Amino acid sequence: MSDASLRVGFVVSHARSSSDEALLELARQLVRDVQPRLEEATRRPWQFEFGEPIRLSSNERRHSGDFVGEASLRVVEGSFDLVIILTDVALISRRERIVFGLVSPLARTVVLSTDRLRGREGAGHMPLASPAIRWNAAALLLHLIGQGLGADPDPAPSGALAPFKYDPDRVSAPAFHEPAALERLAAGFLEREHTASGPLHDLWIHGCAALRHPRLISNALGRNRAPLLPLRMPGLATAAVAPVFILVFSAEFWDAGLGMTDATAWAYAAISILVAACYLCFAQKLFLPRKESRVIPEHLAVANVVIFSSMLLAVLGLFAMVALLSLAIELWVFPSDLISTWPTLDEQQVGFLDLLRISVFISTVGVTTGALAGGLQRRRVLRHMALFQAEV
Template identity: 25%
Template sequence: MKVDQLVGGDRYAVGVMRMEVEGRDSSAFENIVAKAVVALDQAFCREPRLTVRSMAFAGPHLTPGAGNYAPLDFLEIGLAEKIERDLPFLLIVTEVDLSSSSLAYTLALPSQLTNIAILSTRRLSPEFWGDRPDHDVAARRLTALMLHSFGHLVDLSHEVDRDNVMYSLEGVEDLDRMIELSDRQLDTIARVLPIEAREKSTRTHRVRFIARTLLGDAPAIMRAIRRANPLRLLSKMPTMLATALSVIVVLLFGAETWDVATAVSIPQIALFSVMCLAAAAFVLYRAFAFDALLSRDRRITQSSIVTTATTILCLLLTLLAMFVFFGALMYVVIISVFPHPLMESWPTNGAATTTLDHLKLSLFLAAMGVLAGSLGGRSDSRDLVRGVLFITEDT
C-alpha cells in the first residue's frame, strides 16, 4: 500500500522548516526542499488530519566541529520555533552535514520526545557522490527521509522490507526504494496521531494543565525514559563518575566520616540522601536540559511539559543508579578492607562495627559522591548527554 492511502480525522500540521547555514547554493537547496514539500503534501493528501506547512528560518549562526554541525543546535532553535508557530510536528531541513556520535555521518536525527526531526540534504544529491547533479533524485530521497523521520515521531518501528519507508536504511541509495507503508503501520498512525501530536496548550490553570498532561502522557514519558536508559546515560558521563569516586575515596579514609556511622540515624541518612539526589538532579538539569519555553503570548504547551518531565526523571534515575552502585561498592569495601580493630578505635563516638553502622556509612558516602559528581558532571559533553536524552536514533 502506498503512502498516499492514509485516512484520518482532526487536523495536525507537519511543519517543514528550511534552515540554510552556509548558503553555498541557495537556489538548488530551495528547489530540492520545495519539491520534497510538494511530494510530502501529496503523500498526506488522503489523510485529512495531516497538513504540511512550509517555512524558512534564515541565518542561524552555527559553528561546525570537524566538518560537521551539531544537530542539537538545530534542535534547540526548533524547540522555540515549534512552540511559537504552534506546530505538533516539525521537520528541520538543512544543507550541511550533521555530526553523529556513532556513525560516520547521519542523514537525519528524529527526536520523538520533542516531535522534531533534523534532516540534511548534503549527501542526497548524486552530485555529492561524483555523479551528475539531479535535483529530482535529491528531492525524492528527501521526501522518503521526511516520511521515515515522521514515522519515528509517531512511534513506528523499523521494518525489514526494503520498500517500506521505515526500512532501517544503511546508505543513501536505500531511500530510492522506500515508498510504502503497510496497513498495520497506517492503522498505528491513525490510532496514535492524536496522542503523539501533544498539541494542547494553555495560558490559565497551569497547575491543573500540568497535572493532566503528566497523567495523560505517562506512557510516552515512560517510553522515552526506557529509550534513553539511565545506565546508558550514566556511561556517557565519565567526569561525573570520576569526580564522585574521588570524593568518596577521600571521605572514606577520613576518621571524622566514620563518626557518621554512629552519630546519625537511618531516617537522617535517608533524608540527607534524598536531598543530595534532588540537588544533584537540579544541577544536571540546569546543565543539560533545554529550557522550558513559553510562547510570546505566555502559553505553556503539552510537549514542553512532557520534555521537561522526561528529562528530570531520566537524570534522577541516572543519579539513583549511581547512588545504588556506589552505596553497594562502599559497603563491600568497608566490610572487606577495613579491619575490625580500626572500626572500633577510629570513630570518636563509639565503635562502628555493626551491619547497620556500615550501611549508614555506605549511604552517606554514596550521597556525597552523587552530589559532588553532579558538579563535576557539568563538564561532560553536553552534546553526548543531550543526544541520549533527546535523540531517538541516528539515521
Template identity: 25%
Template sequence: MSQTASDAYEVAILKMDVEGKDSDRFSRIVNHAVERFREVLKHENKLRVTIQTLDGPHLVPGAGAYSPLDFLELGFAEKTERNLPFLIAVTEVDLSAKGAAYTLAYTSPVTNVAITSTRRLEPSFWGDEADDDVVADRLSKLLLFAFGKLVNLATSTDPANAMHAVSDVDDLDASRTLREDQWETMRTQLPREAHDMRTSRNFAWFFAKQIARNVPEIGKAIANANPLTLMFKLPTMIAAALSVIVVLLFSAETWDVANAMTIGQAVLFSAVSIGAALFLLYRAFALEAVVSRQGYFTESMAVTMAATFLTLLLTILLLFAAFAFVMYVGVVSVFPPALMDNWPTTGEADSRLDHIKLSAFLAAMGVLAGSLGGRSDSKTIVRNVLFSNSSR
C-alpha cells in the first residue's frame, strides 16, 4: 500500500499522558495547540493533522526525567501499527537530554517520529502564573519545529523563523513562521520523507526495493549519525579490544599464526570477525523490527534497519583500520627485532608483509573481542547518535 499523489499525508499528534495527574487539563492544552498547528499547516494542503491517544505507557524515570528513547520506541511501534507517515508524541513529563538538564523536543527523521514535552512549557514551572493559553501557543510552535525536523528542513539563524533552534522556552514566545521557500521545500520533500509504503508479503523483495528507492535518505541518516563520532561513543569496546590486542601482540603463538597464514586467509578471518562483531552490535543497539498485528512491514522500518546496519558497519571498519594502523606502527617502531626472528617457529617474521598480516590479525581479534565489551556501552548514548538528529 502506498500514498497516492492526491492523498493528504497524515501528521498524527499522539497524546501520551504518563503520570495522569491532571489528564483533563493536559488533553485540553494539547487539543488547543493542535488546532493552532493545524491552522498553520493549512498552507500546505497535502497535510492532514489528527489527534490520537496512548494512555498511561508504563515508563520509569531516571534521575527525575524520562528517556526520550523510551517514547521513541513506543511511538515507532504505534506509527507502524496505525499506518502513519508522521507521528509526534506529546507527553506531560520531563524529558532527559544528553549533556543538558532537559529537552523540549526530540526528533528522529530516520523513523519519522518526534517526542515533545509540555512540562517546561508551563509558566508555573518557572515561577510565573499558570496560563493554559501560553502553554498551548508554545506547544503549537514546538510541534511545527518538530515536524520541520522530520521533513528535514534546515535550521534557521532567524529567531523569528519556525526552524530556529529552540535553546530555551523563551525562544517559543517569539513569532515563529516559515518562509515561502521553506514551504516549497516541504512540499517537494513530503513524498520522499513520508516513508509510508508497506507490505504484508515478500518481505525480502520489499526490503531490497525500499533500500534502493531510499538511498539518499539512508545516506543522510548515516552522515547524521557519523560513524567517526559513534566510534568514540563505544569506550568499553575500544578498551576491551586494546586489552586483548596487547596481550596477543606479546604472544609467540600469535606471531606463528600471522606468519603462517596467507593473505587470503587473513582477509577471510578479518571479514568473518567484522561480520560477527557487526551482528553483536546490531542486536545490542538497533530498534526492534516492528511488524503490525496485521502483518505489515513498513518502508520506514526498512530504512531504519539499513541506516543502522550500515552506520554500525562503517563504525566497525573504522575501528578495524585504527587498530590495524596502531598495531603496525607499534610493531615496526617498538617491537624488538630479535623477537621477530626468534619467536615464530615457521620462519622469520620481519618482512613488511608479515607485519601487515599480523596487524590485520590483531585488529580482527580486537573488533571481535571488543564487540562483546561494546554491548555494555550505554544503549541510550549510542541510540541517541543513531536515531536522532536533534535534541533541544
C-alpha cells in the first residue's frame, strides 16, 4: 500500500429545522463503511476529517451551485483532495431534477442528499439510523467518489460504479470490480500545488493546467453550453438588449458607426468582450477561492479556467445575439431611404457591410452595459455552469 494518503473533508449541511446530531452520526458511520472499500481498491490510506456543520437558512431544496463556494473554500483551507457534503435537504440538478447526489471532479466536491433515500414524509419516511439508509448511502457515496476520481461506469449490477438504485434489502457496501483502474486514478488525484510569483506567473500556471486537462475543460464547457448562458440569465440579456432600441435609431450613433473602419469596429468589439468577461469574473467573485495568494492548487486552476472560459463564451454569445437583433432592425424596421437624406453622409451609399459594422458597434455597447448592469449573483451564475458533471 502506498504511503501517500488521500485527505477528505467531510461536512454536514443540515436544514434549518433539523438537528445536526443524527446527520453527523450517519456521516461517521459512512466513513466506517466506505473507508475499507476505498483503501482496498486504491491501495492507499484515506483520511477523513470532519468540519464544522453548516446550518442552512431554510428547508428549501438546494441546487448544486449553492454548495460550490463553501466546498471549494473547505478544500483549500484544509488542503483536502476531496470534500464530501452530506445534507438532508432535497438536491436539485441543473436540469431541475431531484437527485440522490452530485459530483464535481472540477471542484473536487461530492454532495449527497438523504432526502430521496428517506422517502416521503409520513409512514415511508425512514429515520437516518435505519439499516436501509446506512447501506444505500454507503453505496451511493462509493459511487459518487468513484465518479469524482474519474472512473468509468461499471455495467456489472453489483459493483460500486454500477448505476445506483435504491435497494431496501441492501446489507453491505459494494466493492469496486476494477481496483487497478481506481488505484491509477487515485494516484493522479493527489492534489498538486503551485506557487505563483506574480500575476503573469499566475496566468502561466492556469494556462499550463488547462493544457494538462483539456478533456475535463472541454467536457465542462460542452455540458454547460456556455454561449447560451445569457438565455438562462435574463438580467444580463435584458441589460444588453435594452440600449439597442435607442441606439439603432440614433443619428449620431449611425454617424459614428459609418465613420469608423471595419478593423476599428472589430477590435473594439474584441477588447470589450474580453474586458466584460474579466469584469464579470472579478466583480461577481466567480473564481473559486484560495487560501493564500501564492499557492494555487491544480484542480482550482482548472476550475477557474472553466469559469473564465464559460463567461467569455457567454459574453461572446450575448454579443452575437445583440448584433443579430440590431442587424435585423436595420434591415427590416429602419426606413432605408431615411439614411440617404442625412447631410453627414455626403451622398455615401450604405451597403450591407456598413449595416453589419453598425450592428457590431451597437452590440459592443450593449455587451458593456449588460456586464455593468446585469445584476448577476454569484450563486446563480455558478448554478448554471457545469461544475458538477455527474448526477445520480
